[in-house]
Amino acid sequence: MPDTTNAYDSSHTRGPGEQEYDDAAGYYVHGDPIQDTKAPGGPLEEMWGTRQFEAKIANPANRRRLSIIVVGTGLAGASAAATLGEAGYVVKSFCYQDSPRRAHSIAAQGGINAAKNYKGDGDSVYRLFYDTIKGGDYRSRESNVYRLAEVSVNIIDQCVAQGVPFAREYGGLLDNRSFGGVQVSRTFYARGQTGQQLLIGAYQALERQVAAGTVRCYTRHEMLELVVVDGRARGIIVRDLVTGEIETYFADVVVLASGGYGNVFYLSTNAMNSNVTASWRAHRKGALMANPCYTQIHPTCIPVTGTHQSKLTLMSESLRNDGRIWVPKSNSDCDKDPREIAEEDRDYYLERIYPAFGNLVPRDIASRQAKNVCDEGRGVGPEVDGVRRGVYLDFSDAIERLGRDAIESKYGNLFDMYARITGEDPYEVPMRIYPAVHYVMGGLWVDYDLQSTIPGLFVTGEANFSDHGANRLGASALMQGLADGYFVLPNTIRDYLAEGPFEKVPDDHPAVLEAQEAVRSRVQKFLTTNGTRSVDSYHRELGNIMWEYCGMERTEDGLRKAIDLIRGLREDFHRNVRVLGTAESINQSLEKAGRVADFFELGELMCIDALNRRESCGGHFRGESQTDDGEALRHDDQYAYVAAWEWQGEDQDPVLHKENLTYEFVEMKQRSYK
Amino acid sequence: MRITLKIWRQPNSTEPGAMVDYALDDVSEDMSFLEMLDVLNEQLISAGEEPVAFDSDCREGICGSCGLMINGQAHGPEVTTTCQLHMRSFQDGDEIVIEPWRADPFPVLKDLMVDRRAFDRMIAAGGYISVNTGAAPDAHAVPVPKEKADRAFDVATCIGCGACVAACPNGSASLFLGAKITHLGELPQGQAERDLRVVNMVGQHDLEGFGGCTNIGECTAACPKEIPLDVISRLNWDLHAALRHGH
Ligand SMILES: Cc1cc2nc3c(=O)[nH]c(=O)nc-3n(C[C@H](O)[C@H](O)[C@H](O)COP(=O)(O)OP(=O)(O)OC[C@H]3O[C@@H](n4cnc5c(N)ncnc54)[C@H](O)[C@@H]3O)c2cc1C
Ligand code: SF4
Ligand code: FES
Numbered sequence: 001m002p003d004t005t006n007a008y009d010s011s012h013t014r015g016p017g018e019q020e021y022d023d024a025a026g027y028y029v030h031g032d033p034i035q036d037t038k039a040p041g042g043p044l045e046e047m048w049g050t051r052q053f054e055a056k057i058a059n060p061a062n063r064r065r066l067s068i069i070v071v072g073t074g075l076a077g078a079s080a081a082a083t084l085g086e087a088g089y090v091v092k093s094f095c096y097q098d099s100p101r102r103a104h105s106i107a108a109q110g111g112i113n114a115a116k117n118y119k120g121d122g123d124s125v126y127r128l129f130y131d132t133i134k135g136g137d138y139r140s141r142e143s144n145v146y147r148l149a150e151v152s153v154n155i156i157d158q159c160v161a162q163g164v165p166f167a168r169e170y171g172g173l174l175d176n177r178s179f180g181g182v183q184v185s186r187t188f189y190a191r192g193q194t195g196q197q198l199l200i201g202a203y204q205a206l207e208r209q210v211a212a213g214t215v216r217c218y219t220r221h222e223m224l225e226l227v228v229v230d231g232r233a234r235g236i237i238v239r240d241l242v243t244g245e246i247e248t249y250f251a252d253v254v255v256l257a258s259g260g261y262g263n264v265f266y267l268s269t270n271a272m273n274s275n276v277t278a279s280w281r282a283h284r285k286g287a288l289m290a291n292p293c294y295t296q297i298h299p300t301c302i303p304v305t306g307t308h309q310s311k312l313t314l315m316s317e318s319l320r321n322d323g324r325i326w327v328p329k330s331n332s333d334c335d336k337d338p339r340e341i342a343e344e345d346r347d348y349y350l351e352r353i354y355p356a357f358g359n360l361v362p363r364d365i366a367s368r369q370a371k372n373v374c375d376e377g378r379g380v381g382p383e384v385d386g387v388r389r390g391v392y393l394d395f396s397d398a399i400e401r402l403g404r405d406a407i408e409s410k411y412g413n414l415f416d417m418y419a420r421i422t423g424e425d426p427y428e429v430p431m432r433i434y435p436a437v438h439y440v441m442g443g444l445w446v447d448y449d450l451q452s453t454i455p456g457l458f459v460t461g462e463a464n465f466s467d468h469g470a471n472r473l474g475a476s477a478l479m480q481g482l483a484d485g486y487f488v489l490p491n492t493i494r495d496y497l498a499e500g501p502f503e504k505v506p507d508d509h510p511a512v513l514e515a516q517e518a519v520r521s522r523v524q525k526f527l528t529t530n531g532t533r534s535v536d537s538y539h540r541e542l543g544n545i546m547w548e549y550c551g552m553e554r555t556e557d558g559l560r561k562a563i564d565l566i567r568g569l570r571e572d573f574h575r576n577v578r579v580l581g582t583a584e585s586i587n588q589s590l591e592k593a594g595r596v597a598d599f600f601e602l603g604e605l606m607c608i609d610a611l612n613r614r615e616s617c618g619g620h621f622r623g624e625s626q627t628d629d630g631e632a633l634r635h636d637d638q639y640a641y642v643a644a645w646e647w648q649g650e651d652q653d654p655v656l657h658k659e660n661l662t663y664e665f666v667e668m669k670q671r672s673y674k
Numbered sequence: 675m676r677i678t679l680k681i682w683r684q685p686n687s688t689e690p691g692a693m694v695d696y697a698l699d700d701v702s703e704d705m706s707f708l709e710m711l712d713v714l715n716e717q718l719i720s721a722g723e724e725p726v727a728f729d730s731d732c733r734e735g736i737c738g739s740c741g742l743m744i745n746g747q748a749h750g751p752e753v754t755t756t757c758q759l760h761m762r763s764f765q766d767g768d769e770i771v772i773e774p775w776r777a778d779p780f781p782v783l784k785d786l787m788v789d790r791r792a793f794d795r796m797i798a799a800g801g802y803i804s805v806n807t808g809a810a811p812d813a814h815a816v817p818v819p820k821e822k823a824d825r826a827f828d829v830a831t832c833i834g835c836g837a838c839v840a841a842c843p844n845g846s847a848s849l850f851l852g853a854k855i856t857h858l859g860e861l862p863q864g865q866a867e868r869d870l871r872v873v874n875m876v877g878q879h880d881l882e883g884f885g886g887c888t889n890i891g892e893c894t895a896a897c898p899k900e901i902p903l904d905v906i907s908r909l910n911w912d913l914h915a916a917l918r919h920g921h
Contacts, residue, residue: 083807098729099794101834102737118814154808161810163803163858165827172817190827196736197830204802211798219791242783271731305704308713311733382704420754423704423762486807534719536712581724585686586784588727589719 019638023556024612027563031655034288034644038448038492039143044129044665048147051448052491056498063088065501067251068493069236071223071278073100075195075478076461077257078202079485085209087490089497092249093206093215096222096241096273096591101203104259104271105481108195109316111179111187112478114152119176123184125149130666131182132476136441136469137618137634138668139291139642139661143448144466146665151487152479156188158486162201166190179474187475192316192413198478202485221247224522224594225515226254226282226457227505233282233457234505235512237519241591244584246519248512252500253456253493256282257485260440260462262295264599264606265551266543268437269301269314275595276602279444279463287444287452288644288657290465292602293610294441296472296619297552299366301436302421303390305382307540312436313421315414317474320359320366322398322407323431325350327391331377338380338392338430349373362671364471364552364632367435368621371552374434381432390432399427435552439477441468441619442609445644445659449492450484453644458493460484465642470618523583526593531576535592538573542566542596542603550607555623559611563604570600605645605654612656615639636668675701675766679714681726682773687781687789693771703762707750708733708740710761728786733757735898738833741840742786743773748837748896755835755898775840779847779882790836792882793850799878800871801854803863816862826860829853831899841896844885849893851879852905855912869916876913 040050058066066089070081073095081093095103115128128149133140156174160166166188167175179187190197209215220241227235227248235250261276262268283289300319301312326348328334333341349369351358359366370391373379381390399407404427408415415426422432443465450458450466461481468476505512549555549562573596581587616625616632617639625633640662646655677698684691698717701710708730715725730740735758744750750759764770772786780788818826830853838849855872858864864871887906894903 079807086806097731097737097739098790099738099834101794101797102731102739104732104737106737107732107734116813154810156813157810158805158807160813160816161803161805161863163826163861163863165823165830165857165861167827168818168820168823170820172819172823173814190830193736193831196833197827200830204797205805205807207794207798208802208804210794211800217794219794271737272733273731306702308702308705308709310706310709310712313734420758420760421706423760490807532720534716536716578719580719580722586727586787589725 021614023614024608027608027611028653029648029655031646031657034445034657034659036141036143036447036659038451044142044146047143048150055492055495058494058497058500060088062501064090066090066497067092068253068255069249069251070094070255070257071236072103072257072259072461072463073203073206073217074103074105074257074259074461075199075202075481076463076485077255078103078199078206079482080255080257080460080489081215082202082205082209083486083490084493085206085212085214088214091209091215092218092251094218094221094223094236094238096220098219100206100217100219101200103199104274105199105478106196107271108478109192109314111177111189111194111475112155112198112482113179113186113473113475114156114188114479115149115186116153116156118174119185121184123186125153127184128152128186132467132473133469133666134669135471135473137471137671138469138636138640138663139617140467140469141661142663142665147488148467148480148483151483154487155479155482159198159201159482162205164190164197164201166197182473195478198482202482222591223258223278224281224519226285227512227515228285228454229505229509229511232455232502234502237515239519239523242586244582244587246516246523248507248516250505252497252502253458255458255460255489255493256444256463257460258463260443261599261602262437262440264543264603265437265546266540267304267309267312267547269298269312272311275598277595277598279459280598280602282444282452282454282457284647285454286647287454287457287459288646289605290442290445290642290644291470291609292442292606292645293550293613294470294619295437295551296439296441297364297367297435298438299363299370299435300393300433302418303381303432303434304384305422306384313417314436314438315418315433317363319393319411319414322410323359323393323395324348324397325359325366325391325393327373327378327380334378334380334388338394347373347378364619364621368552370435389434391434392430393433394430395426396430437547437551439472441465441470441472445642449495450489451492451496456496458489460489470620522594523590526577526579526590527583529575529577529579531578533576533578535577535579535589535596538569538577539592539596539599541569542599545569546603546606550603550610553621553623554610556611556614559607562607566600566604566607573597573600608654609643609645612643613639631672634670640668675703675761675764677701677710677764678769680769680771681785683726683785684782685784687783691782701761703760705761706733706757707744707759707761708757726786727784730757736833738835741775741835741837743775743840745771748775748841749898753898753900755833775836777839777845777884779845779884780836780839788836790834792884793834793836793847795882796847796851796875796878797854800867800874801858803858804867818861822860826857829901829905830857832901833899835898837896837898838893838901839884841892842885843890843892844888846887846893847879847884848887848906848909849897849901849903851875852909853901856905856908859908859912868912869919869921872909872912873916873921876909
């Protein structure tokens with residue numbers, strides 16, 4: 001790989017937009033810059049108060065004439081729907097699961113951050129803001145992040161009042177822990193099930209509104225199209241997943257809280273049905289997709305054991321506090337019983353490369369090094385497609401030092417979970433771990449009000465791009481989901497709604513008929529292609545391409561290759577996919593076909609975005625941009641922008657709009673862990 | 675491993691269903707039970723036969739989507755969810771019978787999928803604490819004794835899977851209900867609505883057609899989250915107290 005790092009002259013300041021390189025030339029078109037016009041100026045601490053004051057209020061008597069569609073019932077969607085219902089609006093809530101309580105947020109383990117400073121350890125709104133900006137590698141907006149830190153405090157109050165059983169100390173007060181390499185204890189948790197408990201709280205608030213008649217839930221309904229009338233989002237087309245009926249719902253505004261798209265990689269820690277369809281359909285109707293290449297990879301997941309595997313399970317990162325990570329020095333030892341490999345034949349590679357941080361280096365670094373040793377042929381565990389993808393996480397030293405009981409009380413649940421999934425006893429044999437896709441920082445572009453580039457379309461939670469920059473700190477996604485849903489959106493959406501109710505859309509408006517027809521013909525097309533390959537087999541192959549070339553490390557050559565491969569595979573998919581059954585019934589292959597079709601288009605855009613960004617930052621590591629000793633190298637002079645992409649049509653190059661990021665309150669610095 | 679499967683196939687909620695036999699030759703013991711069904715489905719698709727419909731999402735034992743009767747046991751032979759059951763719990767040559775949850779309030783939608791919306795309706799009837807967003811006092815304003823907080827947490831782990839109902843000969847949802855009543859009833863925040871909650875939730879439970887509890891205990895034996903049977907005593911206790919208080 002050519003060393004191009006020195007080609008960047010850091011003393012010369014180039015304005016963003018004046019790139020030295022244009023790796024993605026030929027794959028995209030330059031567009032006008034974009035900017036957030038909603039954040040009021042002035043000091044950070046006053047912005048949110050000012051905006052709330054300035055945002056118009058919809059007259060309470062008018063609210064029952066104002067209708068809102070919320071797609072998604074995860075933390076972001078359920079909290080928003082419940083709060084908007086309480087405020088008196090008419091809310092329709094959609095999810096594809098059989099109950100809102102099963103949204104993917106339920107799986108989050110670790111905890112939720114909030115700047116409560118209950119430990120008196122010097123935490124503050126400013127510190128949480130600062131950590132989040134820095135953790136995101138200076139690729140998020142100061143205004144949004146400050147607001148997130150500000151409202152974090154109220155989230156905990158709200159959840160406790162709802163009965164969320166957070167961990168408590170003997171005095172009856174809430175307990176905190178420190179999480180994700182942060183120096184203060186600001187993470188609230190409910191054992192390893194924080195997401196579940198928070199979601200149940202929001203779900204219960206939602207069901208309370210269902211009983212009150214302000215919210216109506218449409219479960220097992222999948223949004224397949226956005227209805228845009230006269231430039232405004234006015235409704236959605238859904239498929240009733242039980243009857244197959246294609247239905248249209250109208251509203252004054254549409255909120256997407258439909259989660260992240262990590263499943264483009266096929267294997268990930270996301271729930272099986274998580275997908276990009278809601279966002280992607282909105283993207284095709286004009287909403288910009290921002291920073292799609294930013295993917296977060298989690299270093300401690302249970303590795304793949306075979307080609308049958310459907311998903312990867314995350315193991316809490318806290319294991320790295322006591323476990324030592326190693327692989328054999330020689331690949332001839334890889335299939336040996338690890339207990340028989342002598343100490344001198346083991347390579348504790350993180351301790352070797354990063355003596356200061358050792359096994360506790362940040363997520364992206366731990367992940368990348370694990371991939372490197374496996375690519376060198378020194379991975380352990382079963383061979384899948386000719387490669388062993390696993391490294392040891394060894395507790396034998398810790399067990400010897402602290403005793404088995406101590407380890408059991410600290411990590412017992414995790415050890416049991418590992419044993420159940422792998423059939424191996426981690427007290428006896430070292431665990432095997434491998435990185436997996438965990439979260440995406442990219443998503444639909446929104447302004448300070450969480451409104452997309454389509455008026456009347458708001459986007460919250462993991463589905464938007466706004467608060468985590470290029471990398472998300474642990475326990476910050478739950479915080480963002482609930483901040484958006486309980487506190488931010490209900491206050492910003494009213495500014496838009498105050499202009500409503502908007503004129504009723506006739507059922508036979510051309511935009512409606514067009515959207516309905518688009519859904520019907522897509523469904524029909526999948527059912528009549530009559531090919532030979534299952535949807536899953538395509539998804540798996542697409543996932544392999546994405547992981548190989550747009551995963552932990554990206555290079556110019558790899559990304560170009562990936563784009564070609566994706567284009568070829570997508571064409572084959574549309575010619576040769578086999579979807580059996582009918583449209584008028586439950587048809588899970590049909591559901592998957594629609595999702596995978598959208599993943600193909602998204603996957604290509606992710607590669608183009610990654611190709612354009614010739615710098616390493618956060619979850620995006622470009623091989624061409626590293627320091628002499630192999631660490632990530634950012635280029636603030638060229639890439640301190642949000643890349644917001646506009647859809648131009650199938651087989652047309654997307655348009656790149658840049659939102660410049662300026663830092664008035666914190667100074668941009670390179671990260672270093674050596 | 676070679677496995678023979680007998681699976682309930684039913685095209686929709688109105689047409690009748692029947693057991694159908696399938697053979698799988700190459701089952702690895704590392705597969706989860708649902709991955710084994712994924713493999714079956716790939717095989718069916720290539721043979722031009724419609725795949726078997728079943729619910730799943732997280733595949734981590736936490737969302738409560740999955741749930742099958744396996745050889746007559748809810749979720750199968752181990753105390754866990756179906757997605758966390760692995761094929762190493764079975765033996766080469768086994769015959770495995772797979773059916774959907776059986777209970778009147780859970781109508782079959784297709785094959786192994788059932789409609790569990792009755793659970794949501796029970797929660798809507800009162801399974802919450804009424805507090806509007808923004809109206810909450812500081813989280814430290816009301817301390818909760820650790821034992822109560824821990825107990826509340828233990829029962830709050832119910833994932834709403836419905837195994838308790840499927841396992842109960844009476845088709846009772848008392849364990850699910852008891853878990854929620856106990857969770858909210860342990861906390862100071864939950865006291866104001868305690869009487870009303872239990873009366874309304876039990877009322878909805880009966881309206882949905884779930885049966886009464888006769889203390890058989892199959893529910894707790896089948897529960898993947900090991901919700902203890904005494905939540906049902908708590909449920910009854912709270913119900914009687916509420917009735918005494920004139921609700
Ligand atoms: C294993 C795991 C552990 C995690 N642990 C943590 C942690 O400890 N702390 C932390 O902060 N974060 C954690 N995260 C990240 C966090 O859980 C998610 O980012 C967050 O929950 C996303 O919430 P959401 O509300 O945006 O979306 P989701 O919870 O994903 O909800 C999406 C909703 O949209 C619906 N939907 C989607 N598409 C459609 C459609 N087309 N039509 C209808 N409905 C649709 C779904 O039905 C669902 O209701 C973890 C993630 C994983 C995978
Ligand atoms: S009580 Fe147990 S079996 Fe019943 S729904 Fe809850 S978790 Fe499932
Ligand atoms: S799929 Fe979520 S509990 Fe089994």
